[in-house]
Amino acid sequence: MRRRPWIVALAAALMAAGGLGVAYLFTSVNDTQEVLVVSSDIKRGETIDAGDLKVVRLSVDPALSPVAGSREADIEGSRAAVDLWAGTMLTEQAITENLVPGEGESLVGISLAPGQMPAEPLFSGDTVRVVTTPGDQGEVTDEEPVTIEAVVVSVSRVEETGETVVDVSVPEREAADLAARLATGRVAIVLDARER
DSSP states (O other): OOOOHHHHHHHHHHHHHHHHHHHHHHHHHHSOEEEEEEOSOBOTTOBOOGGGEEEEEEOOOGGGOBOBGGGHHHHTTOEESSOBOTTOBOBGGGEESSOSSOTTEEEEEEEEOGGGSOSSOOOTTOEEEEEEOOOTTOOOOSSOOOEEEEEEEEEEEETTTTEEEEEEEEEHHHHHHHHHHHHHTOEEEEEOOSOO
16 A cells, blocks of 8 residues: 555654653653652751651752752751651751750841831841831930841741831840830831941
């Protein structure tokens, strides 16, 4: 029987597609790496022990920052920065050496309108001063404004209100005073020099 050109073309296309599929599967299977997976639940702040992790081979996007299986011994003794559940892949962001707040420190959340903070974005680690602003009538006294030095831990924006919540770490002895001042709504954040 005489061959039809379209049948030959279809056969060639199917063979090419099959070859590409085999190549893709081969690449996918061989593009795996050893990473650490949590084998038992770990609460935020708890120490990561040897029995809490296992090494598995997975095909992982490097953008996820997985912890390599070869680092298992290094990770033991670190602390969980977030709640970790059995079966989840361990990432660099999920482990920490230092808990926040640290010993002798307190974490205080400050909700601020745009006019109460700099337009310059705040980042974790920035040193700031929380300053008590004038009263409802805008009275300014000759006294020095009360300021409390703090370190920014995290910053998040509340889309519904347009406000920004800045979590700051302060000495434990100053946390209650700062919380009382925040309740008045009359505070502002001053960003100090980032160069040290």
